[in-house]
C-alpha cells in the first residue's frame with residue numbers, strides 16, 4: 313500500500329529537496345447507477361482504498377515539471393506561459409496538462425510546480441485511475457495557487473479537462489466521487505444539479521472488485537454511441553434528459569421509439585429507479601435486496617444497454633454462484649474491466665479464492681481481486 317513517506321522519499325531523490333505538499337485522490341467503484349450520469353440521473357459510487365498521490369514543490373518560474381513513478385520515472389514538462397499542448401510520448405502527462413488547461417480556461421492563474429506522481433489504482437481497469445490523477449492535480453494547483461476551489465468546482469473542471477482536452481466524453485461521476493467521497497460511505501449523486509448525500513454502507517458485507525483483465529479499445533466509440541442513443545430517445549420523448557421521464561410514462565410511450573433506442577432508454581429509466589431502491593435498501597440494512605438490485609442492474613446493462621461482454625458475464629456468474637454473495641454486476645463503462653460484488657464479511661476470503669479459481673479455470677487468466685473499503689475524497693495529506 314502506498315503512503316506519504318514513499319512518495320516524499322521519491323520526490324527528494326528526484327528533485328534534490330523534500331516536497332512541501334502531498335495530495336491524494338482515490339479511485340472509485342460504482343455500486344449502482346451505470347450510464348445514468350450523462351442522462352442527468354442518479355449514481356451511487358464509493359471511493360476505494362487505492363489512490364493517486366502527488367508530491368509537489370513550487371518553482372520560481374512558470375514551468376510544470378512532472379515525473380511519473382509508474383512509468384519508469386518518465387519525465388515531461390510544459391510552460392504555463394503559452395498554449396498548453398499534448399505530449400504524445402508521455403500520454404500520462406496529458407492529464408496534468410488537461411487540468412492546468414481547464415483551470416486556466418476558468419480564469420485561474422497557476423503557479424509553476426515540480427511534481428512526482430505515483431498511484432496504486434490499477435490502470436485501465438475501470439477504477440478511474442485517470443479521474444483520480446486529474447482530481448489530484450486540481451487539488452495540488454488549488455493549494456499552491458490559493459484558488460479557493462470547492463470539491464464540486466474541482467469535479468467540474470476535471471470533467472471539462474477529460475471531455476475537451478483528453479477528448480473522452482465521460483459524465484461527471486468519476487471526478488465527483490474522487491473529489492467528494494466520504495469515509496465508510498457511498499455517495500448518492502443527483503447528476504441533474506450535482507446535489508449529493510453520503511449513504512452509510514450496510515453492515516455485515518463488503519464490496520469485492522474482480523478484474524476480468526479484459527481490455528477493449530473501442531470503449532470510447534461505443535460509449536459515445538450509447539450517449540447518442542440516449543440523446544435521441546430524450547429528444548423523441550420531448551424531455552431534456554432521460555432522467556425526466558418516469559417509468560410509467562416511459563412504458564406507455566416506449567412503442568413510439570425505434571426498438572434499439574427504446575431498449576437503451578429502458579435501461580436508463582429502470583436504472584435510475586434501482587439506484588433509489590438500493591439507497592432505501594442500504595438504509596434498512598437489507599443486504600438481500602441490495603444484491604438483487606445489483607443483479608438486475610447487470611442484466612439490464614447486458615440485455616438492454618449492450619455494454620457487457622463474455623468475460624464480464626462469466627465473472628458475474630462465478631461470483632453469484634458463491635456462498636455469501638448477495639449480488640454482482642459490471643461496474644464502470646463496461647466492455648471489460650471489473651465486476652463489483654456484495655459479499656458477506658465472513659465469506660470474503662473463500663469468495664476471493666473460489667472466484668479466482670473458477671474464472672481462471674475457464675479463461676486461463678488469473679484475475680486480480682480487490683477487497684475494497686470506502687475512503688474519503690481527495691485532499692492535501694501533509
Ligand code: GLA
Pocket residue numbers: 342345346347348349350482483484485486644645646
Ligand atoms: C465511465 C464514465 C462515467 C460513467 C460510467 C458509466 O466510467 O467516466 O462518467 O458514465 O462510465 O456509468
